[in-house]
Amino acid sequence: MAEQPLVLGFETSCDETGIGLVRGHTLLSDALATSMAEHERFGGVVPEIASRAHLEAMVPTVHRALAEAGVGLRDVDAIAVTAGPGLTGALLVGVAAAKAYALALDVPLYGVNHLAAHVAVDELEHGPLAEPSVAMLVSGGHSSLLLVPDLAQDVQELGRTIDDAAGEAFDKVARVLGLPFPGGPPIDRAAADGDPGSIAFPRGLTGPRDAAYDFSFSGLKTAVARWVEARERAGEPVPVADVAAAFQEAVVDVLTAKAVRACRDAGVDHLVIGGGVAANSRLRALAQERCDAAGIVLRVPSRRLCTDNGAMVAALGSRLVAAGVAPSGADLGADSSLPIDVVSLSRSSG
Numbered sequence: 001m002a003e004q005p006l007v008l009g010f011e012t013s014c015d016e017t018g019i020g021l022v023r024g025h026t027l028l029s030d031a032l033a034t035s036m037a038e039h040e041r042f043g044g045v046v047p048e049i050a051s052r053a054h055l056e057a058m059v060p061t062v063h064r065a066l067a068e069a070g071v072g073l074r075d076v077d078a079i080a081v082t083a084g085p086g087l088t089g090a091l092l093v094g095v096a097a098a099k100a101y102a103l104a105l106d107v108p109l110y111g112v113n114h115l116a117a118h119v120a121v122d123e124l125e126h127g128p129l130a131e132p133s134v135a136m137l138v139s140g141g142h143s144s145l146l147l148v149p150d151l152a153q154d155v156q157e158l159g160r161t162i163d164d165a166a167g168e169a170f171d172k173v174a175r176v177l178g179l180p181f182p183g184g185p186p187i188d189r190a191a192a193d194g195d196p197g198s199i200a201f202p203r204g205l206t207g208p209r210d211a212a213y214d215f216s217f218s219g220l221k222t223a224v225a226r227w228v229e230a231r232e233r234a235g236e237p238v239p240v241a242d243v244a245a246a247f248q249e250a251v252v253d254v255l256t257a258k259a260v261r262a263c264r265d266a267g268v269d270h271l272v273i274g275g276g277v278a279a280n281s282r283l284r285a286l287a288q289e290r291c292d293a294a295g296i297v298l299r300v301p302s303r304r305l306c307t308d309n310g311a312m313v314a315a316l317g318s319r320l321v322a323a324g325v326a327p328s329g330a331d332l333g334a335d336s337s338l339p340i341d342v343v344s345l346s347r348s349s350g
Contacts, residue, residue, distance in 0.1 A: 005077035009314025012094030013086025020310030029068035033057035051089035080317025083111030084338030091334035108327035118274035121312035139275035140167030152323035159213025169217035194245030
């Protein structure tokens with residue numbers, strides 16, 4: 001059997017410059033440069049800073065990925081790049097770089113969907129995805145439930161956040177509690193010493209008349225802020241660990257309950273969780289507990305592959321090449337609001 005194509009992946013949708021090399025389902029290298037420290041004092045990602053950081057990090061990160069994989073540029077058979085969704089300026093840096101490399105090497109270029117790539121990365125650790133599967137993507141910008149009949153060509157949205165994404169809520173609550181940005185890891189650590197049942201925070205969109213698969217975390221974020229403010233006005237200490245644990249429990253309770261319900265309703269017995277919030281220890285534990293009880297196979301990538309990275313883009317590119325999907329044209333652009341049902345931007349899809 002001929003050796004599978006070597007795919008070089010570019011990820012620049014937000015603040016991390018990710019370059020990955022994948023052959024089939026085998027990850028050869030995953031190089032990352034982050035500008036997170038430059039955004040920390042602003043309490044969030046500043047698009048202009050992120051774009052400039054991508055420009056500075058791009059070529060060195062490509063060279064590092066090639067060196068880690070022990071290959072040269074001329075060994076690359078195809079290139080994949082995140083075309084959306086994400087920050088427009090950041091996306092444009094990655095797309096421009098990928099187009100330049102593809103043109104210089106005379107290899108096909110695939111503009112891919114960032115969210116679908118978060119699903120594809122799981123194949124690097126757990127093998128081919130069962131199809132259909134349900135995928136739940138939870139990050140700073142997205143909270144989505146997807147039905148995945150065919151990862152290369154058919155991804156369908158079941159539900160999404162109608163306001164704050166889960167990761168965004170973690171960041172905002174962390175700020176209220178005086179914890180560092182980004183908020184996910186410090187809240188996870190603080191919650192380990194707290195009581196999740198100590199405070200009854202609300203579970204958004206869980207009433208009988210609410211959309212079955214949509215998410216809302218804005219009300220929860222506000223409830224936490226008001227609870228903390230009330231304690232401070234009363235001159236009482238804020239139990240940071242308890243607040244973190246109760247908030248975290250409210251988020252993961254809703255996420256896992258809706259994901260399991262989506263699997264049951266669709267008659268699907270495989271659930272994949274991806275995105276930065278998938279690194280949260282309580283989410284992983286509760287999802288496993290509820291999937292085991294429902295007879296659902298749970299697949300979650302290792303924590304290092306949950307956050308944005310080039311490996312996930314290369315993984316999806318490898319899947320597209322194997323499926324014979326048409327590559328993108330030379331006029332490939334960035335689409336900050338690329339819908340999830342557009343897995344890749346081929347010449348025929350614009």
